[in-house]
Each structure stands twice: as C-alpha cells, then as structure tokens.
Amino acid sequence: xxxxxxxxxxxxxxxxxxxxxxxxxxPKPRKEMNAMxxxxxxxxxxKYWTVVAILAGLVATCLLGAWGYMIVVGMGVAGINRPVFxxxxxxxxxxxxxxxxxGTFVSAILRVFKAEFRRPFTRAAxxxxxxxxxxxxxxxxxxxxxxxxxxxxxPAPNQRGLWPNFHSPLEWDLVAITTYLLGSTMxxxxxLIPDLAMARDNSTGWRYQLYRFLALGWRGTETEWxxxxxxxxxxxxxxxxxxxSVHTIVSWDFAVSMTPGWHSTIFGPFFIAGAVFSGVxxxxxxxxxxxxxMVNMDYFIRAEHFDGxxxxxxxxxxxxxxxxxNEFMVEWYGGEAAHHNVMxxxxxxxxxxxxxxxxxxxxVIPWLTLWSGKVRRTPWMMFVIGxxxxxxxxxxxxxxxxxxxxxxxxxxxxxEYTPRVEILISIGSLSLFLLLYALASRVIPLIPVWExxxxxxxxxxxxxxxxxxPSVIDVE
Amino acid sequence: xxxxxxxxxxxxDLDRCNGCQACVTACSLENNIPATGxxxxxxxxxxxxxxxxxxxxxxxxxxxxxxxxxxCQQCGRAPCEPVCPVFATQHSQAEEINLQVYNRCIGTRYCxxxxxxxxxxxxxxxxxxxxxxxxxxxxxxTVRGRGVMEKCTxxxxxxxxxxxxAKAQGRGVQDGEVQPACAQVCPTNAIxxxxxxxxxxxxxxxxxxxxxxxLEESLGTQPRVVYLQSLL
Numbered sequence: 281x282x283x284x285x286x287x288x289x290x291x292x293x294x295x296x297x298x299x300x301x302x303x304x305x306x307p308k309p310r311k312e313m314n315a316m317x318x319x320x321x322x323x324x325x326x327k328y329w330t331v332v333a334i335l336a337g338l339v340a341t342c343l344l345g346a347w348g349y350m351i352v353v354g355m356g357v358a359g360i361n362r363p364v365f366x367x368x369x370x371x372x373x374x375x376x377x378x379x380x381x382x383g384t385f386v387s388a389i390l391r392v393f394k395a396e397f398r399r400p401f402t403r404a405a406x407x408x409x410x411x412x413x414x415x416x417x418x419x420x421x422x423x424x425x426x427x428x429x430x431x432x433x434x435p436a437p438n439q440r441g442l443w444p445n446f447h448s449p450l451e452w453d454l455v456a457i458t459t460y461l462l463g464s465t466m467x468x469x470x471x472l473i474p475d476l477a478m479a480r481d482n483s484t485g486w487r488y489q490l491y492r493f494l495a496l497g498w499r500g501t502e503t504e505w506x507x508x509x510x511x512x513x514x515x516x517x518x519x520x521x522x523x524x525s526v527h528t529i530v531s532w533d534f535a536v537s538m539t540p541g542w543h544s545t546i547f548g549p550f551f552i553a554g555a556v557f558s559g560v561x562x563x564x565x566x567x568x569x570x571x572x573x574m575v576n577m578d579y580f581i582r583a584e585h586f587d588g589x590x591x592x593x594x595x596x597x598x599x600x601x602x603x604x605x606n607e608f609m610v611e612w613y614g615g616e617a618a619h620h621n622v623m624x625x626x627x628x629x630x631x632x633x634x635x636x637x638x639x640x641x642x643x644v645i646p647w648l649t650l651w652s653g654k655v656r657r658t659p660w661m662m663f664v665i666g667x668x669x670x671x672x673x674x675x676x677x678x679x680x681x682x683x684x685x686x687x688x689x690x691x692x693x694x695x696e697y698t699p700r701v702e703i704l705i706s707i708g709s710l711s712l713f714l715l716l717y718a719l720a721s722r723v724i725p726l727i728p729v730w731e732x733x734x735x736x737x738x739x740x741x742x743x744x745x746x747x748x749x750p751s752v753i754d755v756e
Numbered sequence: 757x758x759x760x761x762x763x764x765x766x767x768x769d770l771d772r773c774n775g776c777q778a779c780v781t782a783c784s785l786e787n788n789i790p791a792t793g794x795x796x797x798x799x800x801x802x803x804x805x806x807x808x809x810x811x812x813x814x815x816x817x818x819x820x821x822x823x824x825x826x827x828c829q830q831c832g833r834a835p836c837e838p839v840c841p842v843f844a845t846q847h848s849q850a851e852e853i854n855l856q857v858y859n860r861c862i863g864t865r866y867c868x869x870x871x872x873x874x875x876x877x878x879x880x881x882x883x884x885x886x887x888x889x890x891x892x893x894x895x896x897x898t899v900r901g902r903g904v905m906e907k908c909t910x911x912x913x914x915x916x917x918x919x920x921x922a923k924a925q926g927r928g929v930q931d932g933e934v935q936p937a938c939a940q941v942c943p944t945n946a947i948x949x950x951x952x953x954x955x956x957x958x959x960x961x962x963x964x965x966x967x968x969x970x971l972e973e974s975l976g977t978q979p980r981v982v983y984l985q986s987l988l
Contacts, residue, residue: 354902355863356880361800363874365865425863425878425903432842432862442860448841450864537870538835538975685869689972690826692809693874695800 302584303400304750307736316576317475317725318482323575324722335715343708346701347422355425359700363693364685368702369423370533371677372709374551375558376416377457377530378673379713382559383409384464384523386589388516396750397588399735400580403475403728404570405563406468407720412559413461415713420453422705449533456522456529463522467515473498473508475725490723527555534680541622541684544611550603557596557642558673564589565666566717568659570726580727583657590656593669597646618689625687626679630696634675634683641672763852764910765952766939767962768825770986772946775808775823779938779947783827786911786937788897790883803877805908806938822986825938825947828875828908829971830854832978836867836876845905853910853980861904868905872972873979876907910949911936931957952980 299305308316350357360367386405390398421427433444433454444451477498480491498504531551534542544550564586571581611619626635645668649655656662682697720726741748783789789803796802806827813820834854836845844861847854868876882902885893893899896913900906918934931950939947950959959982962968967984 354881355878356796356801356902360865361880362802362868362877363800365868365878423864425865425905426861427863429862432860442843445838445841445843447838448866449839450841450866454841533866537839537866538872539869688874689872690809690874692807692811 301582302750303580303582303732304396304735306579308579310733313729313733314478314482316579317727317729318479320574320576320727321479321722321725322487328573328718328722332715332718335711335718338711339708339715341708342704343418343712346704346708350422350701350705351427357701359698359702360682361695361697363688363695364682364697366423366685367682367697368678368699368706369419371674371681372702372706373416373419373423374530374677374681375674376412376419376709376713377527378412378551378555378558378677379562380409380412380416380460380464380559381523381527381552381555382412382563383407384467384519385556385559386563386592388467388519388523391512391516392520395588396735397585399731400727401563401567401585402471402731403468403724404566404726406464406471407717407724407726408559408563408566409464410461410468411713411716411720413457413464414716415709417457417461418709418712420450420457449529449536452529453533456526460522460526463515463519467512467519470508470512470515471728471731472724474500474730475728478729479725524552527552539685540616540618540687540689541611541626542680544607546603546607546610550600550607553596553599553603554673554676557593557600558670560589560596561593561666561669564593564662565670568663568666570721571659574721574726577727580732583659586659586662587653587656590650590662590665593665594646594650597642597650597669601643618687621691622684622687626683629683629686631683635679638672638675638679641668642676645669763951763953764915764934765830765950765959765963765980765982766910766936767948767950767959767968767982767984769946769948769962769984770822770824771984772944773808773823773825774944774946775810775821776943777808778941778943779825780804780806780808782937782941783908785892786894786897786914787909788885788893788899790885791889792883796880801880803879803883803906805875805877805906824983826873826875826971827938827981828854828910829873829977829979829981830908830910832980833976835870835872835975835977839866839870840864841866848912851910851912851915853912853915855909855912856904856906858898858900858904858906863903863905865905872975872977876905879904879906 358367358369360369383406386398387402387409391402421430424430432442433451435444446452473495476491476495477500480488480495483491528548528551531547535544535547537543567581567585567589571577608623612623626632646665649661649665655665682699686696687694735750741750783805784791784803787805789805792801792803806825809824809826811822811824813822830853834845834847837847837854841864842860842862844857845854845867846857863878865878868874868878879900879902885899894913896917914936915934918929922929922933929951931954935949936947939949948958948962950957952960952963954960962984963982965984967987968982969985970979970982973979
C-alpha cells in the first residue's frame with residue numbers, strides 16, 4: 281500500500297485485551313506476517329505428502345479408473361435406469377456447483393458490502409469456487425452416454441453446418457459454467473497478484489521463477505494499486521450476477537421440464553439459497569482444516585471468523601427452510617395426483633429416511649446450535665456442523681434428482697434406483713477437490729496478506745447497533 | 757396454442773386389445789431391438805419401444821385386466837425436442853414425425869426425463885444380438901451402439917418405402933398401404949395406422965368417434981396417437 285496509515289487500534293482504550301482477540305486489532309509488522317505466510321506455504325512434512333499421495337491414488341482409481349471403465353463398457357455400470365435417467369452424477373454436479381458459490385458469496389458479496397471480517401479468508405473461499413467448479417464441471421461429461429462426442433455441444437462452426445440447440449437448458453449450463461469458471465478464476469487471480477509479488481521477493485529457486493512469472497512484474501507503485509483496486513471492484517460486482525445466474529440455470533435444468541416434482545417456479549432462488557448454505561458451511565470446514573493442518577494459521581483464522589460464518593450459515597438455513605416450505609406447501613395444496621405421488625414417495629417411500637435426515641441436518645441442527653455464540657466461536661464445532669449441513673444438502677440433491685424421477689406420471693413405469701459405480705466416482709471427485717486444494721495450499725499464499733495488512737493499518741471503528749465494528753476507508 | 761398439422765397418426769382401440777404382446781414382439785424384430793435379459797429388464801433396462809400397460813380393475817374375484825399399448829405418442833409439440841442440446845431429437849420435415857438422430861445423440865438423457873409418457877429407452881451397453889438373432893436384423897434400420905437414446909419412429913422406414921413405391925407408380929399413398937409392424941401384426945386389429953390429414957382415412961373416421969382420447973392431453977403435447985377408450 282502506498283498510503284502509510286497509523287495503527288488506529290492502539291487509540292482505543294475500552295477493553296484492549298478483548299480487542300486483541302480480533303485480527304484487525306492484533307497487528308504484526310509486515311515483514312513478520314509475510315514470513316509467517318511463506319513458512320506456512322513452504323512447510324510440507326511427511327504427513328502432508330502421505331495425504332497427497334492417498335488423494336492422488338483415489339483420484340486415479342475412483343475417478344479416472346472408474347470413469348474410464350464406464351466409458352469403455354457403457355453407462356450401464358452406473359445404477360441409472362428407466363425411469364431414473366439421471367442419478368447421483370447430476371446430484372454431484374448440483375452439489376459441487378453449489379459448493380463453488382461459497383467463494384463468490386463470501387468473497388465478492390462481503391467485499392462489496394465491506395464486511396471486514398472477510399479479509400483473512402477470502403482467498404480460501406475463492407479457491408473453493410475454482411476447485412468446486414473443477415469437480416462439478418466434470419459431471420456433465422461423466423454423465424454423457426457418448427462423452428467422446430461432447431464437442432457437439434460447443435458452438436463451433438463446422439463443415440456440416442450443425443449448431444447446438446440454444447433452447448436447451450444444458451446449453452445454457454455450458455455457457456453459464458464456462459463464464460463462471462473464467463470469471464471466478466480471474467477474480468481469484470487479481471487479488472493474488474500483490475501476494476505473488478510478496479512471495480517472489482521472499483523466495484528462491486523454482487518458487488522464485490514461478491512467482492516471478494505469475495506476479496506479472498508487480499512493483500507496488502501508486503498506479504498499479506489504483507488499477508488493481510479498480511479491477512477488483514469491477515470483478516467483485518460483476519461476478520455476483522454471474523453467480524446468481526449459474527445456479528439459477530442449474531435449477532432450470534429441472535424447473536423448465538414438465539416432470540412432476542421438478543416443474544416449479546421457485547427453484548431458482550431455492551437452489552441459490554441451498555448453494556450458499558452448503559457453500560458457506562463448507563468454507564467453515566475448510567478454514568478449520570487449514571487452521572489445524574498448516575503452521576501459523578491460528579494467527580490469521582480466529583474464533584471471530586467462525587463466528588461470522590456461523591451467523592451467515594444460520595441465516596441461510598432460515599432462507600433455505602423458507603423456500604423449501606414454499607415449494608412443498610404449494611405443490612401439496614395444488615393437489616395434482618402426479619405431484620402427490622412424488623411427494624408421497626419422498627416422505628413415505630422406502631427412502632423416506634433420507635428426507636427426514638435432510639430436515640434434521642439442514643434445519644434442526646443449525647437452528648438448535650448456531651444461536652449460541654459459544655458454538656459459533658468453537659472451530660471444531662463449526663466443522664462438525666459444516667459436515668452435517670453438507671450431508672443434508674447432498675441428500676437434498678439426491679431427493680430432487682433420482683428420488684423424484686422414480687415416480688413419473690404412469691404408475692406402470694415407476695422404478696427404483698440403486699447407485700453402483702456412481703459411489704466410486706463420487707469419492708473420486710471429492711478426492712479431486714481435496715487434492716487440488718492441498719496442492720494449491722503449498723503453492724498459493726492462502727492468506728491475502730496485503731488485505732489483512734490493509735485492514736490492520738487503515739481501519740477505524742464504526743458503531744453499528746450496540747457493537748463497534750472495524751470499517752476500512754478505501755486506500756486510494 | 758399453435759396446432760401442429762401432423763400427417764401420420766395411430767388409433768388404438770382399447771376394447772379390442774387383449775394384451776397379447778404381439779405388437780411388442782413385432783416391433784422388436786422390425787426395429788432391431790435387442791433382448792436384454794431378465795435381470796436388466798426388471799431393473800428398468802428393457803429396450804422395448806412399446807409396452808403394454810396392464811392395470812387391474814376391481815377386487816378378486818370380480819377382477820378385470822385392462823391393457824393399453826403405449827409407445828412414443830409422436831407429440832406435435834414434443835417436450836423432448838427443446839431440451840436436447842444438440843438437436844438429436846427432431847421433427848423430420850418430410851414425414852412430420854419425431855425422430856431420433858442416433859449419430860448426433862450425445863446421451864444427456866434429458867429428453868427421456870422430460871417425456872411425460874416415459875416412451876424413451878437408452879442403450880446402457882452395447883447390447884448383443886446373439887446367433888441366430890443377428891440374421892434377423894432389419895437392413896433398413898440402424899443398429900444402435902451404447903450411449904444413445906432411441907424410441908418408436910412409427911416405423912419410418914416403412915413410411916418411406918410406401919411413399920417411394922407410390923411415387924414410382926405415379927400415385928398417392930393409399931389408406932392402409934403403410935403399416936407399422938405393430939399394426940400389421942395385431943391379431944384383433946386394435947392398432948390402426950394412417951393419414952390424419954385425409955378426413956376419409958380409417959384413422960380419421962375412428963378418431964372422430966366419442967370414445968377417442970389422447971394421453972395426458974392437458975399437458976399440451978398434442979399427441980398423434982388416439983386411444984379409443986374401453987367401454988366393456
């Protein structure tokens with residue numbers, strides 16, 4: 281930063297000790313903080329490499345191996361059938377695209393609303409967007425019957441003059457997800473530039489060469505900062521509507537069809553609420569893992585951050601429950617036989633236990649626990665709640681895709697679904713996400729150091745309601 | 757809503773259908789449909805393009821079985837068509853029926869999810885036609901490989917042959933000249949195929965009776981298959 285602001289934190293007399301619990305009021309010299317982040321990135325012990333090796337093995341066997349087997353033998357090795365033409369592959373797709381919403385939501389929305397507690401973990405959340413998309417975007421390919429012809433969907437001029445069908449929601453998916461992947465990767469990269477330059481200045485060898493290339497010759501001049509903050513602002517604002525469009529379009533895959541149980545007008549906002557709900561709780565899980573597995577991280581990631589995320593999760597639990605109640609209530613009241621058959625199967629069928637587990641995970645447990653500040657401020661409890669919520673949200677997608685499809689309009693053609701190779705591939709793509717994250721954690725500075733420093737140096741206290749919160753006047 | 761003026765259509769008299777499954781068998785032979793075996797078929801992987809929906813009416817001993825042959829309803833406004841990302845399921849301009857382009861299909865299976873009649877079947881594997889069944893394969897019909905969707909085509913190969921024969925003899929196609937395999941083989945003549953655009957044709961006559969109804973008509977799919985409801 282070009283502006284040298286004073287350490288305002290020291291000017292406050294009330295509860296010096298309490299304030300110190302917040303990262304903003306517990307400043308460290310710039311050099312020391314840089315060294316801490318570099319150390320975290322360069323520490324890779326045997327335990328780390330063991331985990332990486334196991335994850336890589338799982339990706340190779342469960343994802344690539346099982347998928348390759350399915351390509352060679354046929355889709356029949358999965359459990360899908362008639363009438364359940366879509367199964368866990370599509371559930372996983374929706375789940376991972378949902379996880380990818382966390383990054384944008386936590387980073388972009390909290391950034392434009394200047395929620396200062398976001399500062400140390402925006403990068404961790406943005407990485408989840410990129411890798412969540414990487415895991416999710418493989419599923420439209422995995423579930424194709426003839427994946428070797430996937431390029432028919434790409435609107436490229438060809439000799440036969442064939443063009444994809446832009447009436448199809450799957451085509452909208454392709455456009456939306458590609459846009460989101462490119463946009464969110466650029467949005468990840470922009471705030472990363474000053475940190476890459478920091479890493480370049482503090483490293484040698486191959487790391488130096490890598491960061492020198494990636495930092496694009498960043499020197500930290502006044503002009504560069506002005507351009508960077510403007511670019512980040514533009515991207516933060518534009519990535520928000522893109523994020524909304526992506527999950528709305530994913531929901532339209534279902535909502536525009538005439539399948540009972542899918543044809544619903546509320547699916548757009550309902551899916552977004554669900555995506556942010558599972559995504560934000562996944563951010564809490566990732567932060568917990570980073571905090572316990574990497575050195576120096578307990579300085580950056582503190583109880584206050586879990587507290588803030590916990591409040592967001594609770595709010596989105598309310599929003600999700602509200603939409604779900606709406607969706608269910610209106611269809612039940614409508615009384616159409618085809619819809620009632622689907623709802624009866626969901627709530628009373630052989631898989632009804634899934635539905636009840638989902639309600640417990642998504643509503644009962646968050647509502648009972650997250651009220652308590654003590655729970656929200658305990659990292660391991662937030663981790664457990666995050667796991668519970670993500671299990672619940674995964675079940676929600678399972679209920680929406682294969683379980684809903686089991687009950688069509690003709691009772692003669694009702695069917696049941698048992699996942700087969702899907703289970704292996706699901707484990708494989710979870711491993712892919714974790715593997716990419718584990719590798720990135722040792723290459724990319726997981727903490728946006730300059731943002732933390734900016735916050736520590738240039739904030740003032742603003743009174744909102746009864747509490748005072750730090751707020752930063754833009755350094756321009 | 758815009759009416760679609762289809763030409764070819766089918767009338768199925770449910771009073772005449774006795775559920776003998778001859779149409780299902782004939783369809784399978786005509787269209788190179790593989791037999792998938794007991795385990796696959798009971799797991800929802802039978803490949804039949806048509807099925808006889810059997811429902812029971814009443815309680816034992818006063819019980820009656822109802823049969824309804826259901827295949828692709830050849831919707832005028834087909835829900836399967838807009839959702840395909842690659843135009844693999846389309847109305848053919850010449851015959852005005854909904855066809856599947858196997859070479860274009862990439863296997864998203866969205867069309868099958870959006871079909872209210874569950875009329876579509878998917879090639880989960882490369883099904884075998886074990887000897888001597890391979891000698892029965894119809895040279896007019898593509899043998900499908902794994903990963904593509906398929907469904908009833910109203911025996912488009914027979915429609916084409918009928919039209920070409922009539923053209924070569926310099927006349928129009930006569931009523932009853934073109935018959936899909938199911939209609940040809942039906943022992944009770946429950947299935948009648950013909951030209952709906954001709955008011956004098958047998959299908960038009962039959963469809964104008966009070967018993968005529970279409971499946972899930974309220975969805976606005978404008979099916980081209982008319983059922984004459986059972987009164988017996």
